[in-house]
Amino acid sequence: MNHRRMILLSFLAPGILSGQASIAADYPTGPITFIAPFAAGSTTDAAARVLAQHMTKTLGQPAVIDNRVGAGGTIGLTGAFRSKPDGYTLVFTSLSAQIISSFSVPGLPWDPATSFTPIGQIAIVPMAMAVSGTLPISSLRELVAYAKSHPNELTFGTLGSSTAQSLAMATFMKRTGISMREIPYKTSAQIFTDVAAGRVDIVIDNVANILPILQGGRVRPLAVTTGERVSAMKATPTISEAMIPGFAMASWVGLAAPAGTPPGVIATVSAALKKALDSAEYKEWLQSNGALPADHTDPKGFSEFIDSELNLWRSAAALAGVINK
Template identity: 30%
Template sequence: MNDTTPHASGSLAGLLSGSAGAIDRRGFLRAGTAALASGVLGNAWAADYPAKPITVVVPYAPGGQGDVFARLIGERLSRVIGQPVIVDNRPGASGALGTRMVARASADGYTLLLGQTGEIAVNGSAMKTPGYDTLKDFRPVALAGNAPLIMVAPASAPFNSIGELLQAARAKPGSISYASSGTATPGHLAAAALAIGTKTEMIHVPYKGAGQAITDLMGGQVQFFFSSASAIMPHLKGGKIKPLAVATPKRMAALPQVPTVAETVMPGFAFSLWGGYFAPHGTPDAVVTRLNTEINKIIAEPQVRARFEADGSAVEPLSPARFDAFVRAEIQKFAQLVKQTGAHIE
C-alpha cells in the first residue's frame, strides 16, 4: 500500500498562433449569416430558460462537500428561477461516471455538473481513459465554493509545526508517512508537492476515503494528512489532532493562528477542494450568463456565505471567463504533479 514519493527535477513555480486559411466571399457570407441566425435563435430560446426542471449531477455519494454545495445553492436557485433544481448523485470511478454522463447530455442548460477538483482538474492526467475531456466537453459556469486543505498531525506528535516535521523528515529520510483519501487525490498531490518542493523523502499511505485516514492519523499510524476542513474540524475542536499549516494562499479566518505552507516553507503553495457548476460544451452563452448571475447572487447572500465559511470554505463569485481561467490553471498544475509523481487512478 505504501509508495515512496519520488523526487523530480524542475520547479513548481511556473504552475501557480496559427495562420487563418483563406475563405472565399460566398463562404464568408454563408458563415456570417449562419452565425447571426444561430445567435438570434439562441438568445430568443434562452429568454424562456428555464422552462422545465434542471438536474445537477453530483458525481459522488450524498454528504460530501460537492453535495453540500449543490443542495444549498440548488434550493435557493429553484426559488429564483421558478423551476425545480434536482440533485442527482451518480458516484463511481473517482467522479468520472457522473461526469461522463453530463458530458454526453444535451447542451440546453437542463443538465449541469457540480464538478470538483478531482474529476475536473486531476482525472484527465491521472486516469488512462476518463471518458471525457474537461476543456473540450464542458463550459465552466460558476464557482460554488473553495474548501481549503489543512495539514494536520496527531495530537501526540513530537512536532508542532510544519518546519519541525520537515526537519524530522530530513534527519531520517522515509521516517515520515502521510495519509491521503486515495492515490492522485488533491490531498495526496498536495503532500507530494510539499515533498518535491522541500526535497524531502516521505511515504504515501493511501486510504479509501478520509474516515479511515483520520482514524489512523489520530492513532499515530501516519504522521500527517492534508484534509478538507469540514472532515477534520470536529477532531480539531476535540483536541485529537492538531493543525500544522493551511494550504491556502492566506490564513483561514476560522484558524487565524495557523500559518500557511506558503508563508513558512514553500512560497506559492496553494491547494484546495473546490466545486463549481459546469454545462455541456455548446450550451448557449445566454444560458451560461443567466446561471452564473443567479449562482453568484446566491453565494453572496450572508446566510449562504456564513454556512460555507462555517465549514472553512471560501466564497468568491467569478465570471464564466475567470472561472474558466481558474480551471485551466488547476489542470496545468495537477498535470505537472501527476507527471512528476507518476500517480495514477485505476
C-alpha cells in the same frame, strides 16, 4: 475546411445564432436538472442543494438534483457532457472530478478544458496538514527538519495517489526536499484513528474533516494549504507564510454546463448563481464546513482558473507519477 463547407456554414450560421438567441430569450421554460457527482447527504451535496434551491427561485423553475456518484465524479461529468447544451442540464464540478481525473483516469470521453462551459466557482475547500502528537513536531519547519534527519521514515496517510491530498503532499515534499512514505487507506476515518494513535505520522485532508480530530491534543495542526488562513483554524498558518511563499493548493467546487450552451443562457444562470452565493443560507454552509468563498464566480474568471488548475495539478501528478494519459 473546403470551399463548399464554408459556403454551407455561411448560410447556416445566421440560423444557428438566431436559434440560440431565441433559446436564451425564453430560458428557462421548464425544470432544470443539476447533476451532482456527490453522494446524497454529503457536505458538498448539501451545498449543491442550497444553491440549486436559491437559483431556481430566481429563475422561476423547479430544480431536479440528480446524484450521479462514482469513478471520482467522472460519471456525473460524463452525463453532463452527453446532455443537450440548452441550459436545462447543469453540473456541479470539482477539482477531483474535472481536473485530477482528466489525467489519472484513462478513457474519458471529454476534455476538461473544452467539453464544458464554466459558469462559476462556488467554494474553495481548504486542506490542512496535521501530525501525530506522538512526534516531537509542532511546526512545519520542525516537520521538515525532522524529515531531513530521518529520510523516508515518516509516513502520511491518504486515500490514494490520485487524490488532491496525495498530490499536494508530493508537491510539498518536492518543494522542501524531503521524502516521506505514503500509506494508502480505504477511508478517512481509518487514517484519523491511526494518526491519533501514532501508527501513521501525518495526515492531510479537508479542514472540515481535520477539525474533529484536533480535539484533545492527540493530533497537532501544522498548516493549511490555501493562500490565506481559514477562519475555523485562525491560529494555524498557511504553508505559504510558514515556509513556501506562494504555495496554494486547495480543493474547490464549481458549476458548469455542456459546451455549446448559448452565451445568453450562461449569463442568465451566472446571474442566478451569484445571487445564490450571496444568500445567508449558503454563507452559513461555508462557515460550518470550513470552506472559503469562491474567488472566481463569473464564467470568464472561472474559465481562466480552470486553465491554471490544469497546469498546477498536472505538474503535481507528474511529480507523483500518476499521469495515465
